[in-house]
Amino acid sequence: MEKDIFKILLNYLRYWYLFLISSIICLVGAYFYVRYNVTPEYYASGKILLNDKEEGEGLQSFSNLGLIKNSKNINDEIGVLASYDLMLKTVKELEYDVSYYVKGRFSEIELYDKSVPFKVVINDSMPILKYGTLGTVSIIDEFTFQIETFADEESVSKATYNFGEQLSTEFGKFRIDLISDKFKTQDPIFVRFRNINNIASVYNNKVRISNVYESGGGLLRISLTDPIPDRAVDVINKLIEVYAKSSAENKNFLAQSTLKLIDERLDLLTGELNVAEKDVETYKQRNDLINVESDASRFVSLADEVERELAELRSEINTINALENSLIQSSDQSFSPISSYNINSSVLAGSILAYNTEVQRRKNLISASGIGNPMLPELDRQLIESKNLILQNVRNIKAQLLRTQSELASKSSQYRSKISSVPTAERALLEINRDQGIKQSLYLYLLQKREEEALSISVPFSDTRIIETPQATSYPVSGAKTPIYMGALIFGLFIPFVWVFLKDKLNTKILEKEDIEAITNTPILGKIPSSMEKDVVVVTGHKASAVAELFRLMRHNLKFLSQGKNNQVIMVTSGKPGEGKTFVSINIGASLAITGKKVVVLGFDLRLPKLMKNMNLDYEYGLSDFIVDSKKSVDDLIVPYEKEKNLFFIGSGPIPPNPGELMLHERVGELLEDLKDKFDYVIIDTPPIGKVADAYSLNPYIDSTLFVVRFNYTKKEELNVINEITENKRLKQPMIVFNDVKMEKSGVYSYGYGKPV
Known part of the structure; x- marks a missing residue:
């Protein structure tokens, strides 16, 4: 591995x-x-707690006073925090409609307000008329500065002004105030006016508000990413501040409306209570009653309960009548907040709350941009529709209350008929006292609630608490260089x-020994490195080259793989021409000859003979001559090699018209038997078996087969032929020779292209 x-x-x-x-x-x-x-962006986040329930004592306890309860739905408050209007207020208070830049080496660099020695103050009464780059501001001294504007690429204008001077330009009216004395080394600063609505939209999309815990609760995380970390922290802080301020204003507005209603009801009840007390006093004097003990029966108690309910119902009817009259008398163009008058209806309360919220939004729009805001007509139409719906709801509630009053009056009449036995004077006094008690109880209740509402307004309490001060990371979360x-x-x-x-x-070609082993189990005899020598015989007695050494190694492997069997006749073949079988045949013979063995190499490729041509040997008769002419003897064919006395060659002779049939001639067997008697080894160079079947006819006469494979020349699929030979035993003892292996300087074999042999 x-x-x-x-x-x-x-x-x-x-x-x-x-x-x-x-x-x-x-x-x-x-x-x-x-x-x-x-542009690197930094992450900033903070935590706030809404509706803090843990502080049960002190100022927090006042949050539940009054008719209006401050309990909030957390999901609704998240929606408020993430609203566009709240973000618009935030960026307006931060004055982000003006931005500052300096020229960097490759691009402009934005400066945050805190690092700019001056400040552009826009006239509140005049909106920005145009957005874009004003120009560059250069501070001359502590009193004056210069503005350089660019009308186009070639036109440049310069003007000098005093700090605090009101400037009137095509962008609008503004002044520039010097806020820092650290301006002597300051480069010219580009000043740009930006659309505050677009800025609010950008930050509104970037801010993220979520519950810290998956189970919910009032602990929220507010996070934001921005290229300037200090600005991200300031936006979060200002957003929390604006939210708390807006929440407090809304709470006080509703509380003041409730106080007004309570005062009106208290004035009315004071008069009614005085009349009831006077009636008791007059009745006692007229009837000479001092101590009247009530012995009213069970029906009296029931009657009292019904009368008490009727009194409360009358109060509710009076309240609903007051609200109805208020809505009827208000004009369509009068958009003032509506008080809920403590009416016990969640639907009506919700409608009034939604209407008051839109009224406040209209007020904010008028404060921000005046009555010419194009959003006002649509908002006015929606408010009129909401008011009509509220009026319809009020009338439905009134009808229901009247039906209930009728039912209670009927019950009261029934109970009264049951108590006829009670003395008239006593019964009359009881009724007078009961009416007085009901009015007194209601008066005390309203007086208590008025004091609670007054306390809820006067107490400086906020239900938004900062748990974790917003902080920014010291490293960018996006746009960092290292990643x-x-x-x-x-x-x-x-x-x-x-x-x-x-x-x-x-690559579909054989590139390494493992490619061969992955395709076939046929043993690999050895690898032959690529030879750069011009002489085709690379194995001689005096050479010690890498090629010669590997041929010697193959000679030893040949004996080892033969396992003691007779291995006198060796056939050398390949899958296709050009894989080096002739080169292998010659040098296998030479490696055996230098050991003292007598070796003959036969050029049995009768279709494309190369053996004698490559050896540069001349000969008169070849194999085809011997096969077709019975007068020719083996000695007529043998050609000695002058450089090695034990090495001999036999050429193929003239190319016959029928080489396949000629290979099956009985003279082939006679030739090989005769050569086996005269030589120790017979090496046969045959045609490629992947193209023609000539070599199979020699199988009866051979002892082993060498199949030549060449790097980056033999295709992997072409090795299937050697698998077929092995499985079907079509040739004896097949072995593979891997040809054209290159040796690097390190001594490790690699593979490359070589010239065909």
Whole structure:
């Protein structure tokens, strides 16, 4: 396994220059991308607590006073915090409609207000008329500054002004105030006017408000990302401040409306209570009653209860009548808040709350942009519709109350008929006292509620508490340089890696020994390195080259793989021409000859003979002559090799018209038997068995077969022929020779192209 990993790594390291070039290109690209396109953004967040229930004592207890309860739905409050109108108020108070920039090396750099030595103050009564770049502001001294404007690429105008001076430009009216004395080394600053509505929309989309705990609760996290961390913190702080202020204003507005209603009811009840007390006094004097003990029966108690309910019902009817009269008398163009008058109807209360919220929104719009705001007509139409719906709801409630009153009056009449036995004077006094008690109880109740409402207004209490002060990270969460450079480096290494991987996977040719072993179980006799020598015979007695040594190694392997069997006749073949079978035949014979063995090499490729041509040997008769002419003897064919006394060759002779049939001639067997008697080894160079079947006819006479495979030339699918030979035993003792292996300086074999032999 370790060798496999080493070979895989070595295969990739051969292309180290591609990895280096690709990494450099990607890193350079990342540098320019970061320089011109990436703006780092920082993350800021804080935590607030709404409707804090843990502080049960002190000021918090006043939050539940009065007729109006301050309990809030957290999801609704999240919606309020995330609303566009609240963010618009926030950026207006932060005065983000003016931005400042300085010129950097490659692009403009935005300055935050705190780092600018001056401040542009826009006239509140005059809105911005145009958005864009005013120009550059250069501070001359502590009293004056210069504005340089650019009408176009060539037209430049300069003007000098005093700090605090009112300026009237095409952008609007404003002044510039000096707020810091650190301006001597300040570069010219670009001043831009921006649309405050667009800025509010941008920040409203960027701010995130969520519950800290999945189970809900009032603990909320407010987060924001921005290129300037201090600005992100300021936006969150100001948003919390504006929310708390708006919430308090809304609470006080509703409480004041309720106080007004209570005062009106108290004035009315005071008069009614005085009349009831006077009636008691007059009745006692007239009837000479001092101590009247009530012995009213159960029916009296029931009657009292019904009368008490009727009194409360009358109060509710009076209240609903007051609200109805208020709505009828108000004109369509009168958009003032509506008090709920403590009417026990959640639907009506919800409608009134929604109407009052829209009225407050209309008031804010008029305060911000005047009555000419294009949103006002649509908002007025919606308010009129809401008021009509509220009036209809009030009338429905009134009808229901009247029906209930009628039912209670009927019950009261029934009970009164049951108590006829009670003395008239006593019964009359009881009724007078009961009426007085009901009015007194209602008066005390309203007086208590008025005091509670007054306390809820006067107490400086806020139901929004900052739990975690907003802070920004010291490192960017997006647009950071290090991840981009790391990504570019990884991508730069990945590209050549993929190229080498695909190159290896998509290559259909034999590239290494493992490719052969993956396809066939046929034993590999050896590997032959690529030879740069001009002489086709690379194995001689005096040479110690790598090629010669590997042929000697193959000679030993040949004896080992034969396992003691007779291996005198060796056939050398291949799948197709050009794989080097002739080269292998010659040098296998030479490696055997230098050991003192007598060896003959036969050129049995009768279709495309190369043996004698490659050896540069002349001969008179060849194999085809011997086969067709019975007068020719074996000695007529043998050609000695002058450089090696034990090495001999036999040429193929003239190319016959029927080489396949000629290979089946009985003279072939006679020839090989005769050569076996005269030589220790007979090497047969045959035609490729992947193209023609000539070599199969020699199988009865051979002892082993060498199948030559060449790097980057033999295709993987072409090795199926050797599998077929092995499985069907069509040739004896097949072995594979891997040809054209290159040796690097390190001594490790690699593979490359070689010239066909």
